[in-house]
Structure formats: structure tokens, C-alpha cells
Amino acid sequence: MFDLRYHVASLAAVFVALILGIFVGVGLSGKGFVSDAERENLQASIDALRAERDAAVARVQNADRRGEALDDFADSTYPDLVAGLLEGKTVGVVFVGSVDQGVAGAIRRTVADSGGRVALTRALRVPLDSEAVDSALRAEPDTRELVGVDNRERLGRELARELVTGGPNTVFDEVDRVLVEEQSGSSTVPLDAVVVARPASPQQGETQSLLTGLYSGLAAAPVPTVGVEKSEAAGSAIAAFHRRGLATVDGIDQAPGQVALAFLLAGARPGSYGIDDGATDGVLPDRPLVTTAREE
Structure with missing residues (x-):
């Protein structure tokens, strides 16, 4: 390969x-x-x-x-390479579009094999239903300032912040019905790392602005965030992830991609990794140094 x-x-x-x-x-x-x-x-x-x-x-x-x-x-x-890297860590997974079960399974296996757990999976419905989203945001005073086309990027950043911190989920609670296609796990648990995948085709207009805010917000979060996709994915999202500051891994359906994902989630140097042309930083990052507390 x-x-x-x-x-x-x-x-x-x-x-x-x-x-x-x-x-x-x-x-x-x-x-x-x-x-x-x-x-x-x-x-x-x-x-x-x-x-x-x-x-x-x-x-x-x-x-x-x-x-x-x-x-x-x-x-x-x-x-052996991934054992213990994510011991006790909680990981969130965000799909832009419907859940790709193959990608979801690879992420879950990688996290579990590394000692962590996937605490939350959310699939966002795209393209955005603008009127429905604005109607939902107008329902509460705390979210009305996010209404409107000009606030889509800001809305994406707020969603990223709530996703990582685990609450309060003021914005997600209002737009959940119109923006979230599928969800499993607890949305109130703070996350130690986030994985993003985009099975949907590239988006434009308001949806693109929302995703720009989401990706940028996740990249700015104080936890590792990684954009992934499987080998030979149609309409690759790697370049879009990379532009917004996310670390990236292609070939998540193969062992090298899974090792790269585990390394990045454990704190390896962010970059673009994998075997395709977009992997400008090589196949794998250096293995992060993971220390455990000494028992007393």
C-alpha cells in the first residue's frame, strides 16, 4: 500500500x-x-x-x-505502538454528513486499542437548513445573537467550543433538532481529543461558513483535533481540514493511518500524515512521549 x-x-x-x-x-x-x-x-x-x-x-x-x-x-x-497512548482519555467524533460506519469503526477500534473511549459521536446534517436553524436560535435569548447568514462562522465556533467543553450546551440544545442527524454518547462529558470526518461532499455558501467556524474552533481548542478520511475517498476533505488548522490523517481504514491517528490524539506534533499526495509530513508523526503518574 x-x-x-x-x-x-x-x-x-x-x-x-x-x-x-x-x-x-x-x-x-x-x-x-x-x-x-x-x-x-x-x-x-x-x-x-x-x-x-x-x-x-x-x-x-x-x-x-x-x-x-x-x-x-x-x-x-x-x-504495541498504540497500547496505552490514550489511557483514560475521552474522545469525541464529529461527522459532517451521515455516519460512515467503516470510518466510525476504525476510529472506535483505534481509540479502544489505545486505552481510551469514544464518549460522543455526532453527525451534522448538511447542507444547512438556514430558516430552520435561525428559527431554532431565535427561541432562546442566549442564542439570538447567532441568527443570520453573517453569523454562520461564529455559530460553528460556538458549536466547537461546546463540543469540547461538554457543556453547558446552550447552542447545541437549540439547534439539535435541525442540525444534528445522529448522536450517541454523552454530550456533557469534557473531551480530551476530537476526530472529524466529512463523508458529505464539499459544501458551499452558509454551510461552508459554518464548517469553517467549526474546524477553526476545534483547531483552536486546547485538545488534539484530527481530521481523517479513508483511502481513496471521493471528494477528499484533507485540504479543507488542513487549511483550518486541523491535523490530518488519510487512510484511516488501514493500520498506518490508525497508528498516525493514535499518535496525534496522544499529543504528537500536528501535521498532515498518511500515504496520499496530501500527506506532506510523511506517513507517521514521531511517537509522543506518554508518561503515567507513579503510584505511591
Whole structure:
């Protein structure tokens, strides 16, 4: 899996070689089409292309074997790498759009394997129903100042603050019915870390402004916050997360991504990690130093 881009490049070389070989072969098929000397040169070119094709096939096979070996290594070392990193920690998970069960399961396993627990999961309904949200906010004096298109980013920041602190949930209590699609766990528990995933397509207008405030608010919170997505996700959210200050991990459905997530939630240096092009800081951050209180 670590050699995916090289794998694709090798496959491309194979197909190019095959196509060129076919066209050149067609040109040679007619007698008298080229001179003997030219035919010899073209035949040499075909032989060279065939050699390159065979070498490319061999590279692909070697890359597959190396990728499988690296995946096996990551799977076998994963439990030891993450053990105890989140001991006693509470983690919140926010989905923008409907819950992706595969991503949710990977997050829960990673947190549990690291000694922590997912205390809250919320899925936000997008795109925003502007009229319904404003109507809900007008219901209470404490939330009326958040009404209106110009306050969407501020609303997102308030939602981020309430999510992390665990209450009082003044804003969430008012907009829950129109903004929250699904929720599990307790919203009154302070969180030690937050994970964000965006199964929904990229948003625009008021919804985009709300999400800008949400991501920025979470990034400014005094706890680790990480944006994640699975491998080969359609409409990647990594760039949007990164622009708003969140640490990011792609490939959360694979062992390397799960290790990176555990490291970041435990306090590793924020950055953009994974195996895709957006992972500008490498596959994994350095493992954080986790200390435990000495028993007396």
C-alpha cells in the first residue's frame, strides 16, 4: 500500500509500451512499407519496448510484495505502538454528513486499542437548513445573537467550543433538532481529543461558513483535533481540514493511518500524515512521549 503511486506509474509504463509495440508492429506488417535497415531499427525498438514492459511488470510485482510485507509489518506492530497512548482519555467524533460506519469503526477500534473511549459521536446534517436553524436560535435569548447568514462562522465556533467543553450546551440544545442527524454518547462529558470526518461532499455558501467556524474552533481548542478520511475517498476533505488548522490523517481504514491517528490524539506534533499526495509530513508523526503518574 505504501507503493501505490509507484505501482500506478509502473502500470502506465506497461500500457504505453504495449500500445507503442502494437502500432509499430502494424507498420511492419506490410511488405515494402519500410526498408530492411529501417525494419531492423524498428524491430530493435520493439525488442527494447518489450524489455521495458517486462521490467515494468517485474517492478509492479515487486512493489506488490513490498506493499504486502509493509502492511503485514504495520498490522503486527500496531497493537504495541498504540497500547496505552490514550489511557483514560475521552474522545469525541464529529461527522459532517451521515455516519460512515467503516470510518466510525476504525476510529472506535483505534481509540479502544489505545486505552481510551469514544464518549460522543455526532453527525451534522448538511447542507444547512438556514430558516430552520435561525428559527431554532431565535427561541432562546442566549442564542439570538447567532441568527443570520453573517453569523454562520461564529455559530460553528460556538458549536466547537461546546463540543469540547461538554457543556453547558446552550447552542447545541437549540439547534439539535435541525442540525444534528445522529448522536450517541454523552454530550456533557469534557473531551480530551476530537476526530472529524466529512463523508458529505464539499459544501458551499452558509454551510461552508459554518464548517469553517467549526474546524477553526476545534483547531483552536486546547485538545488534539484530527481530521481523517479513508483511502481513496471521493471528494477528499484533507485540504479543507488542513487549511483550518486541523491535523490530518488519510487512510484511516488501514493500520498506518490508525497508528498516525493514535499518535496525534496522544499529543504528537500536528501535521498532515498518511500515504496520499496530501500527506506532506510523511506517513507517521514521531511517537509522543506518554508518561503515567507513579503510584505511591
